[in-house]
Amino acid sequence: MSAVLGRxxxxxxxxxxALAWRQIDPDVVAAYPITPSTQIVERFSQYVxxxxxQTQFLxxxxxxxxxxxxxxxxxxxxRVMTATSSQGLALMHEILYVASGLRLPIIxxxxxxxxxxxxxxxxxxxxxxxSRDAGWIQLYCRDVQDAYDRTILAVRIAERARLPVxxxxxxxTLTHSLEPIxxxxxxxxxxxxxxxxxDGYALLGGGEPISVGPLALPDSYMEFRRALAAAMERARxxxxxxxxxxxxxxxxxxxxxxxxxxxxxAEEAFLLxxxxxxxxxxxxxxxxxxxxxxxxxxxxxxxxxxxxxARALGRIRHVHVxxxxxxxxxxxxxxxxxxxxxxxxxxxRPAVTDVVFGLGGxxxxxxxxxxxxxxPGAGDRLxxxxxxxxxxxx
Amino acid sequence: MAGSxxxxxxxxxxxxxxxxSRGFSTGDWRQEAPILDLDRCVHCMLCWLYCPxxxxxxxxxxxxxxxxxxxxxxxxxxxxxxxxxxxxxxEAEGA
Ligand code: SF4
Ligand code: SF4
Numbered sequence: 092m093s094a095v096l097g098r099x100x101x102x103x104x105x106x107x108x109a110l111a112w113r114q115i116d117p118d119v120v121a122a123y124p125i126t127p128s129t130q131i132v133e134r135f136s137q138y139v140x141x142x143x144x145q146t147q148f149l150x151x152x153x154x155x156x157x158x159x160x161x162x163x164x165x166x167x168x169x170r171v172m173t174a175t176s177s178q179g180l181a182l183m184h185e186i187l188y189v190a191s192g193l194r195l196p197i198i199x200x201x202x203x204x205x206x207x208x209x210x211x212x213x214x215x216x217x218x219x220x221x222s223r224d225a226g227w228i229q230l231y232c233r234d235v236q237d238a239y240d241r242t243i244l245a246v247r248i249a250e251r252a253r254l255p256v257x258x259x260x261x262x263x264t265l266t267h268s269l270e271p272i273x274x275x276x277x278x279x280x281x282x283x284x285x286x287x288x289x290d291g292y293a294l295l296g297g298g299e300p301i302s303v304g305p306l307a308l309p310d311s312y313m314e315f316r317r318a319l320a321a322a323m324e325r326a327r328x329x330x331x332x333x334x335x336x337x338x339x340x341x342x343x344x345x346x347x348x349x350x351x352x353x354x355x356x357a358e359e360a361f362l363l364x365x366x367x368x369x370x371x372x373x374x375x376x377x378x379x380x381x382x383x384x385x386x387x388x389x390x391x392x393x394x395x396x397x398x399x400x401a402r403a404l405g406r407i408r409h410v411h412v413x414x415x416x417x418x419x420x421x422x423x424x425x426x427x428x429x430x431x432x433x434x435x436x437x438x439x440r441p442a443v444t445d446v447v448f449g450l451g452g453x454x455x456x457x458x459x460x461x462x463x464x465x466x467p468g469a470g471d472r473l474x475x476x477x478x479x480x481x482x483x484x485x
Numbered sequence: 486m487a488g489s490x491x492x493x494x495x496x497x498x499x500x501x502x503x504x505x506s507r508g509f510s511t512g513d514w515r516q517e518a519p520i521l522d523l524d525r526c527v528h529c530m531l532c533w534l535y536c537p538x539x540x541x542x543x544x545x546x547x548x549x550x551x552x553x554x555x556x557x558x559x560x561x562x563x564x565x566x567x568x569x570x571x572x573x574x575x576e577a578e579g580a
Contacts, residue, residue: 194498253497300503307499315499317492 100274104232104265107239107272108174108200108258109134113144114280115246117198118169118287121149121160125179126212127262128202132174154179158186158197165195166303170246170287173197176262177204180218184225187255191226192319193304196249196256196288199227200242203365203415204262205451213452214262215415216365220425226319228256228326229393231364233350235270240337240345243275246284247333252326261366261415263452275341283340323394330391348396349403350388357385359467360404360441362430363413364389367455371413374460382464389426397433404434407441409469413476415449423447423473442469448476507555511538515558517575521551526572532562 102110108131112120120139124132139148147164151157157173165171175183180201190197201219205211219229228248232238238260249256260266307315327348334347352372354360359382361371368388375386387403387410389396404410414426422428427445434440446463448455459476468474526548533541533548540556542549551562563573 192498193500302501302503302505304499305501305505311490314490314492314495318495319498321492322496 098274099271101269101271102235102239102274103130103267103269104235104238104260105130105202105267106134107235107274108242108260109138110274111239111242111280112146112172113138114275114277115170115172115243115284116144116281117146117172119147119149119161119164119171120173121151121157121164121171122173122175123151123154123157123179124174125154125176126202127204127214127266128174128176128179128200130266131200131202154182155186158183158190158199161197161199162186162190162193162195165190165197165288166193168288170250171195171197172199174200174202176202177206177212177218180222181206184222187222187225187227189304190255192315194253194319194322196253198242198245198249198256198258200238200258200260202262202266203259211451212262214264215450215452216259217416217450219257219259220416220418222257223393223425226254226323227393228252228254228323228330228391230256230258230391231389232258232260232265233366233368233388233390235265235268236272237345238265239272239274240341240343243280243283244333244337244345247336248326248330250288251333252322252329254322254326259365264366279340283337326394327396330394346388346390348389348391348399350390351403352386352388353379354385354387354403356383357407358383359409359411359464360385360387360407361411361413361460361463362387362389362400362404362426364392364426365415367413367449370455370457371460374457374464378461378464384464392426395429395433400430400433401437401440404430404441405437405439409442409444409467411463411467412443412445413448413455414445415447417447417450427473444468444471445473446476447473453477510554511557512552512554515553515556515578517558517560518553518578519551519556519558519560519562519573520576521548522572522574523548525570527567527570529567529570531565531567532573535561535565537561 112135122132138144149160161171205215206217241258245256245258331347378384412427414424416424423445424447528547538555540552560575563575566573
């Protein structure tokens with residue numbers, strides 16, 4: 092895998108991420124392998140053992156320690172990466188807030204997976220949705236190429252926005268599927284990501300002593316949090332600019348916020364994040380003869396691209412939000428709730444049906460997508476797709 | 486943190502100059518106070534090394550007292566003081 096690059100290679104999502112890490116050659120990787128992102132760390136530790144990177148690799152005893160080590164190293168000015176999934180991300184939860192609060196540009200690749208209980212190792216978005224308010228930028232990948240590209244791109248976004256970034260790829264569907272991708276030469280990746288956090292805290296860099304992460308009581312805590320919200324707001328511009336730079340450099344056409352398919356004259360649409368986009372796009376293409384249907388794929392979930400979503404859905408009558416998580420608030424999934432929030436102030440807005448599907452790796456079938464178009468249920472606020480119940484699935 | 490700082494001035498997150506805790510009195514949390522008997526002290530500096538609040542006052546390489554403004558009464562100094570010296574004992578605050 093470390094042989095000739097700059098050509099088409101067959102890689103799984105995990106291997107593609109490990110390859111991107113090798114080419115980026117971060118200063119520190121601290122990780123605790125967990126299904127289904129295990130091979131990212133496995134492959135990368137092999138690169139470390141073989142001397143193909145200069146990275147300081149920390150084999151820690153838990154995910155809590157992994158992200159804590161990342162926070163320490165990043166505060167010291169290092170370029171830092173980690174990978175996790177599901178319960179591992181949940182175990183990191185406490186420190187996720189420390190990373191974003193300290194404005195540390197840590198890159199985390201998440202192989203999305205369901206949360207216990209019951210125990211399940213397969214893909215859905217419950218884990219990263221549980222981290223949605225932690226102040227991390229979140230990018231959702233469509234395929235293996237996307238995972239490879241966005242891992243590289245995330246470095247520049249994180250360091251220029253001074254915020255940590257999660258690159259999310261669907262567990263097994265992307266982490267373990269072998270796909271042909273275009274890999275770039277090492278030097279080109281190195282050149283794109285550059286030297287490392289230009290204006291890090293450099294905790295160990297000498298000069299005046301500093302105190303990182305002090306106590307901030309009622310007289311100042313709120314100002315810090317307001318400043319963090321402003322950083323997230325400014326991250327929109329950074330994401331737009333850096334995605335453009337990436338596309339120019341590597342000849343790609345990655346969308347920064349939303350990807351649209353057949354939306355120009357669409358009257359009804361699917362909206363989703365992640366790897367089911369290709370399947371839904373095929374369904375849209377099939378149905379195009381009969382119906383004006385389109386698809387919107389959300390790439391960036393944090394910061395939430397409310398403007399882009401509203402513009403994409405401007406003239407739609409009905410949108411099916413297909414999402415792989417539930418808030419259990421009884422209002423539906425996190426994506427549907429935010430789509431509604433993004434549309435609420437619009438005078439013209441579509442009916443929204445929140446369709447929760449694919450929890451714990453349950454497959455979405457062509458028949459189910461067709462079923463949504465045959466019986467759109469425009470009055471339905473929330474549907475659970477593919478759940479067995481008396482009288483069959485719905 | 487001064488009450489006049491606005492959120493726009495805090496863009497780099499919570500990073501502040503070192504040594505700002507000098508401005509806080511941590512001594513008013515104290516339930517027990519270390520009492521130093523300088524006649525027994527052998528100036529081994531263990532208490533100075535271990536005190537988490539830099540509250541052991543030293544001058545000319547010798548222990549001279551305790552900074553009660555910052556000493557929070559954890560008792561570490563008394564615990565590390567060598568048994569043969571036993572120069573620090575903890576007493577209930579205000580006793
Ligand atoms: S009681 Fe604790 S804080 Fe006070 S002087 Fe002793 S070691 Fe320091
Ligand atoms: S540990 Fe005890 S003997 Fe040693 S310097 Fe402190 S008070 Fe003196």
